[in-house]
Amino acid sequence: MPYDREKQVAIDAVLAASRLCEEVRQAIPPAMEKGDKSPVTVADFGSQAIICKAISEAFPDDPIVGEEDATTLKTPEMGNNLEKVTDYVKSIIPDATPEQVTAWIDRGNGSVGGRFWTLDPIDGTKGFLRKDQYAIALALIENGEVKLGIMGCPAYAIDGDIPGMLFVAVRGEGSMKMPFSTGKFTPIQVVKAEDTANMRFVESVEAAHGDQSRQNAIAQAAGITSPSVRMDSQAKYGVVASGQAALYLRLPSPKYPNYRENIWDHAAGAIVVEEAGGRVTDMYGKPLDFASSIKMVDNRGIVVSNGLIHDQVLSALKS
Ligand SMILES: Nc1ncnc2c1ncn2[C@@H]1O[C@H](COP(=O)(O)O)[C@@H](OP(=O)(O)O)[C@H]1O
Ligand SMILES: [Mg+2]
Ligand SMILES: [Mg+2]
Ligand SMILES: [Mg+2]
Structure with missing residues (x-):
């Protein structure tokens, strides 16, 4: 099937980033402030590092347009935050160094083009900080059309189920959901008129x-x-x-x-x-x-x- 390899690499990367985010969240991380006053946490940076590394290794020529940028993380005002991010990344990639972590994050400084990925390493950072919903969102765009979309939602639970849901869609092949707890994919459909x-x-x-x-x-x-x-x-x-x-x-x-x-x-x-x-x-x-x-x-x-x-x-x- 088209995009099978992209899909597998993206799913594995988003699930690994989801684990990192949940680990950070146990500790209720303090928020840092970006230039536009919006919050960012060590988990946003760690998630971007893990996903950009995975995409870069599998598809070295593909640009990635990611939300975060390591510039602020490298400034002295950031204290030991780069070390903290690196420690969390090491729980997924044991031999990661701070230099590698910033280089992976900065792989997300790519530009839009014919084929590229776009990444929100934590969408809903404010929700993440409140212990509410957030998503790790990754998409592949080709010739102006989204071809593949993956959303990891570690806090997503409907009707008291165990939290954690992955959503996956490939253009022309439908959408699926997969609870983290079962690992089983099932097709999903929007609500019908009679419902x-x-x-x-x-x-x-x-x-x-x-x-x-x-x-x-x-x-x-x-x-x-x-x-x-x-x-x-x-x-x-x-x-x-x-x-x-x-x-x-x-x-x-x-x-x-x-x-x-x-x-x-x-x-x-x-x-x-x-x-x-x-x-x-x-x-x-x-x-x-x-x-x-x-x-x-x-x-x-x-x-x-x-x-x-x-x-x-x-x-x-x-x-
Ligand atoms: N004035 C505004 N209008 C609409 N969206 C905004 C906004 N200011 C920030 N956002 C975006 O809202 C996103 C969160 O969406 P939601 O409100 O649905 O949870 C943020 O993503 P991040 O959390 O990734 O920065 C941010 O990009
Ligand atoms: Mg943000
Ligand atoms: Mg967002
Ligand atoms: Mg974000």
Whole structure:
């Protein structure tokens, strides 16, 4: 099958990074602050190091566009954080050195192009710090199209199950989920019209990452009567893909009207939903542009649905 090797390498890397993240989380890590004031932890850096190493070794010519960068980690203000990251990486790669760790992280400074990977080593860092949801999101993009998406969601548990879920999608082959606890893959599908119990909608926990009052109004206009389920990270795409919600809305925050979404915040989730039968566009119905730059400059807002209610949501957004 096409992308079999990419898929296996990516799954193994995301599962290894998931183990590192959960290990860090046992210790409730302090957050460091990035230049844009957003938080980052030793686990974000460790996860990026592990995944970039794996992709680099298997596909040395493939660029990786990752969220993190080792520049800050190397500065004196960072204290012993590089040593801490290296120690966690060593639990997966025993002979790793700090120099290798920073070089692996910086493999994520690649550019978009014909074929490249995009990586969010921890999506939902704020959720990770709160002990809520987060995702390790990796996608392969070729000629403008996401071909493969992997999401590791170590805190994902539905109905009291043991936490930990992997979502995998290959273009044209459908979407699968795999509980970490069983290792068994099963196909997933978006919610169908008759399944009214799952006609829910999901949105971010972080009010500043969207427009919650408008999101709720639009969901109601699309016939969803129950209150939203708030959840961090691309785990929201997993919820829609596996038929536990019909809609995920992320409308521009009135506080940050010029914000543009990053490709690594959506590429993996988008293919998982599309291959499960759903639809993903921006708030004007335009396809998301994952190939032109790191930021989706020509897209505003994100609409993720089971497909059936998509046009209704888009028309509600017009009025
Ligand atoms: N003003 C804003 N509007 C939308 N998204 C934002 C934002 N500020 C930050 N984000 C993004 O929101 C992501 C988390 O999504 P969610 O709110 O769904 O959990 C962050 O990813 P990271 O946690 O990887 O930095 C960050 O990229
Ligand atoms: Mg971040
Ligand atoms: Mg993110
Ligand atoms: Mg991140």
